[in-house]
Amino acid sequence: MLHLDHFAAVVLFALFASVVFGITQRDTPPRMFRYGLYCFVLFVGAVIVLSWVMHFIAH
Amino acid sequence: MATSPNKKNQAESGFVYLPLIAGWLVPGAGHFLLRKWGRGALLSLSILAMFSIGIAMQGKIYAGAHDILEILGMAGDLGNGLLYFVSRAAGWGADQVTITTGDYGTRFIVVAGLLNVIAAVDAHNLRTGRKV
Numbered sequence: 001m002l003h004l005d006h007f008a009a010v011v012l013f014a015l016f017a018s019v020v021f022g023i024t025q026r027d028t029p030p031r032m033f034r035y036g037l038y039c040f041v042l043f044v045g046a047v048i049v050l051s052w053v054m055h056f057i058a059h
Numbered sequence: 060m061a062t063s064p065n066k067k068n069q070a071e072s073g074f075v076y077l078p079l080i081a082g083w084l085v086p087g088a089g090h091f092l093l094r095k096w097g098r099g100a101l102l103s104l105s106i107l108a109m110f111s112i113g114i115a116m117q118g119k120i121y122a123g124a125h126d127i128l129e130i131l132g133m134a135g136d137l138g139n140g141l142l143y144f145v146s147r148a149a150g151w152g153a154d155q156v157t158i159t160t161g162d163y164g165t166r167f168i169v170v171a172g173l174l175n176v177i178a179a180v181d182a183h184n185l186r187t188g189r190k191v
C-alpha cells in the first residue's frame with residue numbers, strides 16, 4: 001500500500017491534472033506548456049496559502 | 060503546423076465518434092488514433108498514473124449507487140472506461156475507506172475518470188476540426 005503525505009499527494013494531483021488541462025485547453029505546444037505550468041502553480045500555491053490560513057485560524 | 064491532404068483525409072474518414080469512444084475506453088487512445096502521439100502519451104501517462112496511485116493508496120471503487128454522493132462518485136469512476144470495469148472485475152481498491160490516504164486515493168480515481176472524459180472530448184474536437 002502506498003502512503004503519501006498530504007503535500008506529496010497535492011503535488012502529484014496538481015502535476016497530473018495540469019498536464020491534462022494544458023494539453024486539452026490550449027492549441028499549440030508552447031501555450032500548452034505555459035497553461036499547464038500556470039495551473040500547477042495555482043494548484044500548489046492555493047494549497048500553501050489555504051494551509052497557512054487554516055493554521056492561523058486554528059492557532 | 061500544416062497538415063498534408065492525405066493525412067487530413069485519413070483523419071477525417073471513418074466513424075466520427077471513434078476517437079471519443081476509444082479515448083474514453085483507453086486513456087490517450089483517441090489521440091493515438093489521430094496520430095497525436097506526444098499528446099496521447101502524456102495524457103495516457105497522467106491518467107493511468109493517477110488511477111494507479113489511487114488504487115495503490117487503497118482508494119474505493121464505487122460499485123453501487125445508494126445516495127447522491129455515491130452516484131456522483133460512480134459517474135466519475137465510469138470516466139475511466141475499461142480501467143473501471145477491469146478494476147471492478149479484479150477486485151482492486153478498498154470496499155470501505157478506513158484510512159486518510161484511502162480517502163485521497165478515492166479522489167484520485169474519481170478525478171482520473173473526469174480527466175479522461177476531458178481528454179476524450181478533446182480527441183473528439185480534434186477529429187471534428189473544432190481544435191487543431
